[in-house]
Amino acid sequence: MSLGTGKGGSGMSLVNCRGCGKLQLGSAEVLCSDCLRGRIEQSHRVKSYLREHPQATVMELCAHTGLPLSTIHEMVKRV
Numbered sequence: 001m002s003l004g005t006g007k008g009g010s011g012m013s014l015v016n017c018r019g020c021g022k023l024q025l026g027s028a029e030v031l032c033s034d035c036l037r038g039r040i041e042q043s044h045r046v047k048s049y050l051r052e053h054p055q056a057t058v059m060e061l062c063a064h065t066g067l068p069l070s071t072i073h074e075m076v077k078r079v
């Protein structure tokens with residue numbers, strides 16, 4: 001396979017993983033499979049905490065899950 005650096009290619013190109021910065025093939029800025037797996041585990045932690053503590057604040061989530069605020073903000077937005 002060839003990793004063209006020029007423009008004009010259709011479809012997949014090299015992009016950096018949004019999580020770890022690793023180069024991967026993709027059509028947009030996304031997470032690599034490692035980060036994706038980690039992100040899913042993290043979101044499970046956040047969701048299960050929210051289920052038991054529906055009134056929890058982002059700060060509480062941060063403290064209890066050990067995840068960075070930005071990550072939690074991103075997850076909460078999607079809930």
Ligand SMILES: [Zn+2]
Pocket residue numbers: 017018019020021022031032033034035036
């Ligand atoms: Zn990654």
